[in-house]
Amino acid sequence: MIGAGFAGLAAALRLARAGARVTVLDALDGPGGKAALGFPEFSSGPTVVTMPQVFRALHARLDLPTPTLTAARPTTTYHGAGGRIFAPEALHVAGSLDSTLAQLSPAEGRRYAALLASSRRMYLDAQDTFLFAPPPGPARLARYALTRGRRAAPLVPLHRFVRSGSFMTPFWLRFATYLGADPYRAPAVLHNIAWVELGYGVWHLRGGLLDLAGTLHAQAAALGVRFEFGTRVTSLSTHGGQVLGAHTSQGAFAADAWVSAADRALTLSWLGESEKPTPRGVSGFALQLRLSEDRGQAHHIHWPAEYAREWRDIRAGRLPRDPTLYLHLDGTRAFLLVNAPPDPAVAGDPREYGAWLLARLQDRLRTSEGGPLPVQEWQALSPAEYARTARAGALYGRAPHGLSGSLRPGWHLPHARNLAQVGGTVHPGGGVPLSILSGWNGAGQLLGLPFDDLDGRQVPQGTEVWPFGL
Numbered sequence: 001m002i003g004a005g006f007a008g009l010a011a012a013l014r015l016a017r018a019g020a021r022v023t024v025l026d027a028l029d030g031p032g033g034k035a036a037l038g039f040p041e042f043s044s045g046p047t048v049v050t051m052p053q054v055f056r057a058l059h060a061r062l063d064l065p066t067p068t069l070t071a072a073r074p075t076t077t078y079h080g081a082g083g084r085i086f087a088p089e090a091l092h093v094a095g096s097l098d099s100t101l102a103q104l105s106p107a108e109g110r111r112y113a114a115l116l117a118s119s120r121r122m123y124l125d126a127q128d129t130f131l132f133a134p135p136p137g138p139a140r141l142a143r144y145a146l147t148r149g150r151r152a153a154p155l156v157p158l159h160r161f162v163r164s165g166s167f168m169t170p171f172w173l174r175f176a177t178y179l180g181a182d183p184y185r186a187p188a189v190l191h192n193i194a195w196v197e198l199g200y201g202v203w204h205l206r207g208g209l210l211d212l213a214g215t216l217h218a219q220a221a222a223l224g225v226r227f228e229f230g231t232r233v234t235s236l237s238t239h240g241g242q243v244l245g246a247h248t249s250q251g252a253f254a255a256d257a258w259v260s261a262a263d264r265a266l267t268l269s270w271l272g273e274s275e276k277p278t279p280r281g282v283s284g285f286a287l288q289l290r291l292s293e294d295r296g297q298a299h300h301i302h303w304p305a306e307y308a309r310e311w312r313d314i315r316a317g318r319l320p321r322d323p324t325l326y327l328h329l330d331g332t333r334a335f336l337l338v339n340a341p342p343d344p345a346v347a348g349d350p351r352e353y354g355a356w357l358l359a360r361l362q363d364r365l366r367t368s369e370g371g372p373l374p375v376q377e378w379q380a381l382s383p384a385e386y387a388r389t390a391r392a393g394a395l396y397g398r399a400p401h402g403l404s405g406s407l408r409p410g411w412h413l414p415h416a417r418n419l420a421q422v423g424g425t426v427h428p429g430g431g432v433p434l435s436i437l438s439g440w441n442g443a444g445q446l447l448g449l450p451f452d453d454l455d456g457r458q459v460p461q462g463t464e465v466w467p468f469g470l
């Protein structure tokens with residue numbers, strides 16, 4: 001195994017439970033992948049989770065205690081530059097859209113309900129082909145394209161499909177960034193991502209994602225999985241279409257079969273190949289903040305004066321001069337993230353841009369109920385830091401632009417028949433639950449294990465709410 005992020009941990013666990021002897025190589029000093037960068041007690045990647053059924057199913061498969069998942073209510077609080085606030089509830093958490101629609105004008109409310117319904121339809125249409133099934137071949141892709149794919153507005157760009165006025169259009173566009181897309185270049189089909197959050201909810205995982213990584217790591221070690229941290233892969237040696245071994249900073253390792261949970265572009269480079277030239281997805285610039293008082297748990301987004309300008313800056317290869325501020329509060333910790341170009345050199349001195357970002361955040365918070373954050377200590381994570389786990393620091397691999405770009409590569413690589421490629425840069429996509437699905441099943445197919453959707457389809461129907469975490 002290469003990589004001890006969530007896809008790698010899931011892969012190692014499924015292989016070990018099937019009786020394989022597994023060794024995991026990772027360049028970092030501990031498990032968690034990009035979530036383990038920066039301060040040791042912070043997650044430097046996702047701060048909340050979606051698809052709670054996948055986490056519960058994974059724990060059940062591993063005979064672990066059921067995880068505690070608490071619904072975020074509201075999902076997120078959105079702050080407009082002019083002082084407007086919007087705090088939507090997820091349908092299958094609240095059981096109704098009434099509290100959400102009450103915050104909108106009648107015209108906005110009608111548009112919200114229509115776009116939420118179209119997002120749900122796109123999601124349900126796509127799930128059996130792109131989410132909870134093995135990577136689709138030509139026949140399944142053609143069947144989707146000729147039937148349900150027609151309802152995904154294949155010829156319409158996302159920014160036209162979700163047009164809803166100056167405040168609500170950015171609200172709908174931002175969901176495409178969950179796969180690393182520039183929302184002004186993304187296809188309309190990425191609108192299905194909105195349903196995952198606005199339909200099924202956003203969830204706080206007790207202990208956070210680093211605690212989950214530690215739990216999975218301990219479970220794997222108990223099954224005999226060997227971990228070699230601080231081990232950076234430099235190349236993979238092949239013969240006759242088989243990977244024989246890995247050359248690393250700690251020497252050579254040999255194995256009969258291989259799973260790479262690293263960025264697909266990195267795996268190809270280790271094989272002496274190159275990825276098809278396509279734009280890389282967005283990177284991030286983050287601040288981890290230690291606070292002197294408890295600010296509770298909440299997720300906030302502060303819009304810039306002009307959302308489109310932020311993406312013009314990123315396309316030009318520069319850090320945004322007026323970025324969207326993603327702020328997560330978790331007791332005495334806070335995490336601030338902004339979109340950034342996939343360029344490790346873009347930040348120059350990360351402390352300089354970080355200090356500017358912090359001042360900008362505090363200025364936005366001066367008029368809020370809690371006031372500025374009582375920051376004791378902070379640390380910046382630039383695209384150069386995220387480049388430790390992803391080519392150029394792109395958080396989700398290649399950019400999902402256009403219809404072909406929105407398709408994630410499968411689990412197989414040319415000239416490496418005994419290697420499975422898993423993780424957020426391949427099928428079914430980015431984000432922790434999808435990475436877990438990728439690792440669990442991509443590794444399992446090496447041993448001929450059946451596909452397991454980790455209860456992905458077991459979700460509330462109609463206006464039902466989840467029976468837990470409320």
